[in-house]
Amino acid sequence: MRFLFIDEIHELVPGKRIVAIAHIADDEAYFADHFPGFPVVPGVLLTEMMGQAAARCLDHDLENRGKAILARIKSAGFRGWVRPGETVALHAEIRSDREQFATAACKAEVAGKEVASAELMFGFLPITTFPADLRRSLVDQFARERPGRKLDT
Numbered sequence: 450m451r452f453l454f455i456d457e458i459h460e461l462v463p464g465k466r467i468v469a470i471a472h473i474a475d476d477e478a479y480f481a482d483h484f485p486g487f488p489v490v491p492g493v494l495l496t497e498m499m500g501q502a503a504a505r506c507l508d509h510d511l512e513n514r515g516k517a518i519l520a521r522i523k524s525a526g527f528r529g530w531v532r533p534g535e536t537v538a539l540h541a542e543i544r545s546d547r548e549q550f551a552t553a554a555c556k557a558e559v560a561g562k563e564v565a566s567a568e569l570m571f572g573f574l575p576i577t578t579f580p581a582d583l584r585r586s587l588v589d590q591f592a593r594e595r596p597g598r599k600l601d602t
């Protein structure tokens with residue numbers, strides 16, 4: 450199973466906000482069991498998607514403090530279903546950003562309708578723990594696909 454859910458970044462203001470996209474494939478393995486006859490993305494995976502989006506936003510703020518890692522789900526709520534083949538827009542707004550931790554208010558939308566929200570807390574691991582290309586790959590793609598457009602700062 451693929452566990453990196455973010456496919457595109459549409460907006461990024463490092464350390465402040467992000468809008469990212471996750472395309473849900475028709476053949477995701479979890480659809481076989483969740484639920485037979487009515488396949489939907491599990492809520493825990495929607496929460497992970499929101500967390501990955503917020504972490505990308507934090508990763509490109511203070512690069513020397515490390516990689517943002519989801520440490521706590523303060524709250525999460527689900528208001529709709531995400532079905533095979535749908536596209537999920539992930540919005541995260543950083544609420545507090547300190548040296549040792551950060552918090553984010555997140556939401557997931559399908560076709561403009563909110564399907565999930567979460568308040569998340571992040572800690573940080575040294576960046577040397579991870580492969581060098583992991584952190585920048587999606588931001589580099591964001592810049593390549595929008596020539597002449599810089600990341601907002």
